C-alpha cells in the first residue's frame with residue numbers, strides 16, 4: 001500500500017491579542033510557550049486506508065493536529081477526491097479523531113465546486129457529525145466558492161514552487 005497522504009498546509013497556531021500600546025498585534029502563545037506548531041492536513045485523496053495509519057502514529061506520540069474534511073461527495077466525484085463525511089467508515093474515523101482531541105476542519109463542502117445551498121447543508125452536516133461548526137477552513141484548489149483560488153492562492157515562496 002502506498003501512503004498517498006501529504007501534509008500540504010503547515011501553519012502556526014496563535015492566540016493573537018492586540019496590545020493596548022501598539023497597533024501591532026502581540027502573539028500570546030498557549031501556556032506561556034515561545035511558539036506553537038501544528039499541521040493542517042489536506043484531505044485530498046484521503047481514505048480510511050491511507051490516512052488512519054498516519055493519525056494512529058500522531059496520536060501515539062501525542063501530536064494532535066488538524067484534520068480537514070469534505071462534508072459531501074460531489075456528484076461528479078472521482079477517485080482523486082477521496083472520502084467525505086458521507087462515507088460511513090470514514091465518518092466514524094473522523095468522529096474518533098475528534099474524540100481523541102484532533103481538530104476537525106473544513107476543506108470546503110466537496111472536492112469540486114458547491115452551490116451556496118450545498119455548502120450550508122454541508123456545514124450543518126459537519127456540525128451533526130463532529131459536534132461543532134468548523135473553526136478553520138482551507139480552500140480547495142479551484143473550487144469557485146473559495147475566497148481565493150487559482151493563482152491567487154499562492155504568494156511569495158509558494159508561488160515560486162508552484163511555477164516549478
Ligand SMILES: [Zn+2]
Pocket residue numbers: 042043044107139140141
Ligand atoms: Zn485540496
